[in-house]
Amino acid sequence: MRTAVTGGAGFLGSHLCAALLERGAHVVCLDNFVTSEPANLTGIRDHPRFELIDTDVSQAAWVGGPLDAVIHLACPASPTDYLRLPVETMRVGSSGTEHALDLAAKKGARFVLASTSEVYGDPLQHPQREDYWGNVNPVGPRSVYDESKRYAEALTCAYRNSYRVDTGIVRIFNSYGPRMRPNDGRAIPTFAWQALSGRPITVAGDGSQTRSLCYVDDTIRGLLAMATTSYPGPVNIGSAEEITVLHLAELVRQATGSRSEIVFVDLPENDPLVRRPDISRARQALGWEPSVSLADGLARTLPWFAELWAGRNGHTRGDGHPSGDGHARGDGDGDGHADVGAPRSSDSAARSTSST
Numbered sequence: 001m002r003t004a005v006t007g008g009a010g011f012l013g014s015h016l017c018a019a020l021l022e023r024g025a026h027v028v029c030l031d032n033f034v035t036s037e038p039a040n041l042t043g044i045r046d047h048p049r050f051e052l053i054d055t056d057v058s059q060a061a062w063v064g065g066p067l068d069a070v071i072h073l074a075c076p077a078s079p080t081d082y083l084r085l086p087v088e089t090m091r092v093g094s095s096g097t098e099h100a101l102d103l104a105a106k107k108g109a110r111f112v113l114a115s116t117s118e119v120y121g122d123p124l125q126h127p128q129r130e131d132y133w134g135n136v137n138p139v140g141p142r143s144v145y146d147e148s149k150r151y152a153e154a155l156t157c158a159y160r161n162s163y164r165v166d167t168g169i170v171r172i173f174n175s176y177g178p179r180m181r182p183n184d185g186r187a188i189p190t191f192a193w194q195a196l197s198g199r200p201i202t203v204a205g206d207g208s209q210t211r212s213l214c215y216v217d218d219t220i221r222g223l224l225a226m227a228t229t230s231y232p233g234p235v236n237i238g239s240a241e242e243i244t245v246l247h248l249a250e251l252v253r254q255a256t257g258s259r260s261e262i263v264f265v266d267l268p269e270n271d272p273l274v275r276r277p278d279i280s281r282a283r284q285a286l287g288w289e290p291s292v293s294l295a296d297g298l299a300r301t302l303p304w305f306a307e308l309w310a311g312r313n314g315h316t317r318g319d320g321h322p323s324g325d326g327h328a329r330g331d332g333d334g335d336g337h338a339d340v341g342a343p344r345s346s347d348s349a350a351r352s353t354s355s356t
């Protein structure tokens with residue numbers, strides 16, 4: 001099997017490439033590193049069955065030789081990234097998806113689109129089933145991401161119907177695990193980094209909004225299951241274990257042994273208040289369901305952040321913060337966290353760190 005993975009150097013992509021190699025596949029990774037580090041590929045870069053093409057798939061996505069599957073992950077996915085790269089996000093959802101679909105069409109390959117729970121917007125149906133059409137603000141700040149994914153889904157259907165491309169759509173819910181960037185604005189990296197640094201842990205709103213968090217290995221199993229069937233989807237891939245953002249902050253603080261206080265900050269605009277997939281379809285069509293509990297997933301993830309923290313701690317900026325620890329901007333395919341704006345706590349230490 002030879003598989004092309006667009007966005008293969010990213011958080012999910014690098015885990016996917018490694019999993020494909022483990023299963024004996026040849027892997028061609030197409031990435032321009034706009035939201036990832038080459039270090040994500042350490043360990044697989046020199047693998048004899050791994051090939052890297054440094055390219056912007058919004059411009060072109062070409063791979064020589066045969067392909068069995070094209071898995072299209074390329075897209076800025078965290079709120080920090082897509083708010084920084086709004087036009088690039090729209091381009092990769094539109095032109096990038098078209099190029100990836102053309103590649104699959106020319107090779108006679110299976111095409112899998114990594115779509116998102118964000119197509120449901122701030123959902124009026126809970127839990128979210130695939131036949132729910134969503135509640136998205138087309139002119140809100142998050143629309144560049146949400147609408148480009150909705151367009152990508154529509155284009156995928158058009159290629160299936162018009163050109164008979166074997167397509168599948170996976171709607172991924174919040175996933176987490178090693179290799180997330182501490183500054184990507186998603187809840188677990190942000191909470192972990194704040195807890196490790198002893199700074200206040202910033203929870204958006206009153207923290208009662210919910211998220212469902214899927215450990216990366218489970219998400220990758222879902223993507224692989226979709227790549228090896230001819231099922232069109234869309235299929236939700238995510239955890240049905242729902243947790244409030246405040247409880248998540250408490251779990252991270254406890255698991256890291258941190259004494260950071262928890263402070264509250266403003267909710268970002270259009271942040272979904274609830275988020276949980278109905279995964280009946282994934283169970284039936286793919287025989288897939290998550291197997292890693294949140295407690296186990298955190299136990300596998302937090303040591304990775306602790307190691308990163310320890311590695312960077314010798315290289316602090318003038319303010320004593322490790323370089324690269326950033327500003328959480330909200331949800332996205334993040335997991336329900338935001339610390340935009342000043343903490344609402346009256347504590348002076350919290351006020352002195354107006355954001356992460």
Ligand SMILES: NC(=O)c1ccc[n+]([C@@H]2O[C@H](COP(=O)([O-])OP(=O)(O)OC[C@H]3O[C@@H](n4cnc5c(N)ncnc54)[C@H](O)[C@@H]3O)[C@@H](O)[C@H]2O)c1
Nearest residue numbers: 007010011012032033034035036056057074075172175333
């Ligand atoms: N992580 C999640 O929780 C989650 C949830 C839902 C959906 N998704 C989807 O899964 C995919 C991967 O997400 P991630 O969390 O790994 O994000 P990520 O930012 O870590 O990875 C995205 C990768 O795509 C690459 N990329 C972006 N634009 C590109 C372009 N024009 N040309 C070539 N490469 C480009 C980036 O450099 C990066 O390596 C995205 O499509 C995202 O929408 C992720």
